[in-house]
Amino acid sequence: MSREFDVLVVGAGPAGIAAAATAAESGLHVGVVDDNPAAGGQIWRSGALLPAAAQRWKARLAAAGVVRLQGWRIVDCPEPGAARAERNGAEITRDPESEGRRDLRYRHLILATGARERFLPFPGWTLPNVMGAGGLDAMVRGGLPIAGKRVVVAGTGPLLLAVAAHLTSRGARIVAICEQASAAQMAPLMMQVLRRPGKLWQGASYRWATKKSRYLTRCWTVAALGDERLRSAILQRDGKQWCVECDVLACGFHLVPNTELAALLGCRLENGFVATDERMQTSVPGIWCAGEPTGIGGVELSLLEGQIAGLAAAGKTSAARRLAGRRRGALGFVRALERACQLDPQIRDLPREDTVICRCEDVRLGALLGRGGWRDAKLHTRCGMGPCQGRICGGATEFLFGWHADSVRPPVFPALVSSFLEPDAASELASPKEAL
Amino acid sequence: MAEAAGSITVTVNGVAVRVTPGTTVASATLIAGTQTRVSVAGEPRAPLCGMGICFECRVTIDGAPHQRSCQILCEPGMQVTTRGEPA
Ligand SMILES: Cc1cc2nc3c(=O)[nH]c(=O)nc-3n(C[C@H](O)[C@H](O)[C@H](O)COP(=O)(O)OP(=O)(O)OC[C@H]3O[C@@H](n4cnc5c(N)ncnc54)[C@H](O)[C@@H]3O)c2cc1C
Numbered sequence: 001m002s003r004e005f006d007v008l009v010v011g012a013g014p015a016g017i018a019a020a021a022t023a024a025e026s027g028l029h030v031g032v033v034d035d036n037p038a039a040g041g042q043i044w045r046s047g048a049l050l051p052a053a054a055q056r057w058k059a060r061l062a063a064a065g066v067v068r069l070q071g072w073r074i075v076d077c078p079e080p081g082a083a084r085a086e087r088n089g090a091e092i093t094r095d096p097e098s099e100g101r102r103d104l105r106y107r108h109l110i111l112a113t114g115a116r117e118r119f120l121p122f123p124g125w126t127l128p129n130v131m132g133a134g135g136l137d138a139m140v141r142g143g144l145p146i147a148g149k150r151v152v153v154a155g156t157g158p159l160l161l162a163v164a165a166h167l168t169s170r171g172a173r174i175v176a177i178c179e180q181a182s183a184a185q186m187a188p189l190m191m192q193v194l195r196r197p198g199k200l201w202q203g204a205s206y207r208w209a210t211k212k213s214r215y216l217t218r219c220w221t222v223a224a225l226g227d228e229r230l231r232s233a234i235l236q237r238d239g240k241q242w243c244v245e246c247d248v249l250a251c252g253f254h255l256v257p258n259t260e261l262a263a264l265l266g267c268r269l270e271n272g273f274v275a276t277d278e279r280m281q282t283s284v285p286g287i288w289c290a291g292e293p294t295g296i297g298g299v300e301l302s303l304l305e306g307q308i309a310g311l312a313a314a315g316k317t318s319a320a321r322r323l324a325g326r327r328r329g330a331l332g333f334v335r336a337l338e339r340a341c342q343l344d345p346q347i348r349d350l351p352r353e354d355t356v357i358c359r360c361e362d363v364r365l366g367a368l369l370g371r372g373g374w375r376d377a378k379l380h381t382r383c384g385m386g387p388c389q390g391r392i393c394g395g396a397t398e399f400l401f402g403w404h405a406d407s408v409r410p411p412v413f414p415a416l417v418s419s420f421l422e423p424d425a426a427s428e429l430a431s432p433k434e435a436l
Numbered sequence: 437m438a439e440a441a442g443s444i445t446v447t448v449n450g451v452a453v454r455v456t457p458g459t460t461v462a463s464a465t466l467i468a469g470t471q472t473r474v475s476v477a478g479e480p481r482a483p484l485c486g487m488g489i490c491f492e493c494r495v496t497i498d499g500a501p502h503q504r505s506c507q508i509l510c511e512p513g514m515q516v517t518t519r520g521e522p523a
């Protein structure tokens with residue numbers, strides 16, 4: 001198995017697939033490393049019929065001769081041109097011959113690390129069966145039966161509608177879809193989506209347009225109730241509150257880009273996103289970025305950016321430039337999405353003093369009040385010091401307090417202890433444990 | 437144990453759970469109706485993000501602790517233990 005690549009791609013969502021396939025079709029030796037069990041990123045997960053575009057791109061990736069490390073993650077980039085990968089579940093392997101860690105080398109690195117959902121705290125949000133909207137979608141695609149289950153979908157953005165539509169098709173009973181934005185705030189976005197026939201959000205926008213489901217704007221969950229698990233949710237709209245019984249509460253407040261690896265590599269960030277030029281090159285020569293880390297714009301834009309980065313890394317400048325023109329035209333969608341998902345400041349008031357903000361370390365709101373910033377909070381309360389490394393609470397404290405996470409240190413994911421030892425020392429460890 | 441066609445069996449806290457191939461271990465814990473971990477303050481927790489980010493879905497698989505169960509697929513005979521009550 002080769003470890004030296006002309007182009008190494010991190011992430012096999014739409015952006016990473018497009019980047020890897022395009023670069024490999026240009027004759028380069030390409031590797032792609034992706035954390036999920038299967039390629040496709042957040043949207044093209046298996047477990048459901050994939051759209052034609054997904055099937056086309058996956059077939060192109062398979063035909064292009066790309067080396068694929070699926071179910072592996074990049075945990076560190078120890079020096080220029082080098083990346084360290086770890087295999088998920090390495091410690092549970094039944095095959096002692098298989099490796100758990102691999103050091104890779106590259107000439108070009110394309111970061112296509114995607115985005116995660118923003119989770120915002122409210123009383124009860126840590127109860128079992130309160131999960132992300134995309135999170136529930138992933139669980140269902142990952143084998144969780146949802147037929148007959150009562151589901152409240154809440155948060156913000158077209159993702160809620162896409163998730164509700166998919167769950168409905170699997171037999172779920174959608175009790176309510178709570179969109180925190182007003183209909184007026186969402187309208188320009190939905191009009192843009194409707195004007196672009198054939199685009200993926202269409203099913204969602206159709207649902208929005210026909211109001212077939214219980215789609216409530218200016219509405220959010222103020223609390224989740226239950227002892228050991230969720231039993232009901234309290235919803236609020238225009239100052240009125242009511243309780244609904246539900247089996248699952250799926251909550252997501254739009255997306256936050258995964259910029260940790262880019263930050264670790266010293267790439268310049270702008271307003272929280274990775275800054276690139278027209279060819280998708282970051283501020284560090286030879287490091288490219290495509291898809292959600294450069295701006296949340298949906299699957300079409302991610303595909304375009306992946307192709308541009310793949311072509312540009314392969315030196316096909318004029319082809320890259322042609323696509324860059326199309327990308328400029330698509331950037332309006334990023335801004336429309338951002339405006340539509342602007343959060344209502346009242347949502348800041350939902351957590352109480354005893355509401356957990358940092359789930360890894362159980363740091364509650366009361367402990368964070370009066371802290372000077374992210375670093376101060378980390379030092380004094382352990383907020384953001386757990387295994388998620390602030391990926392969940394960071395998005396919340398950014399909204400609640402305006403804090404920004406400080407510099408990123410390796411590893412960007414909690415790694416095996418053995419990854420940070422020399423190979424010989426690692427083999428002497430009787431049972432490697434995660435450094436949590 | 438004989439496997440029915442098109443399904444595999446894992447155990448969650450000692451109880452057999454039959455799942456379709458391609459099911460994640462996180463989904464298997466939800467099917468079993470158990471939490472995944474207990475928080476530092478003793479609260480029950482279960483999967484949140486479904487995409488490998490939050491670490492709430494950590495369980496022990498075949499004796500290996502702290503596995504992000506949403507990123508790992510069930511394999512026949514896998515033994516999953518959670519820090520929750522038995523399924
Ligand atoms: C349920 C759902 C429905 C959606 N519906 C639509 C829709 O209808 N239309 C639309 O336009 N958009 C939709 N979206 C949004 C769409 O998912 C994103 O726009 C798209 O997936 C972005 O592609 P990407 O390649 O940039 O990132 P992602 O798809 O997020 O892929 C990034 C990949 O990188 C991996 N990764 C990250 N860090 C590392 C690391 N360090 N090492 C290894 N791997 C790593 C991740 O695990 C992931 O697999 C939907 C999203 C969800 C969740």
Ligand code: FES
Binds near residue numbers: 485489505
């Ligand atoms: S559910 Fe978040 S890491 Fe698995």
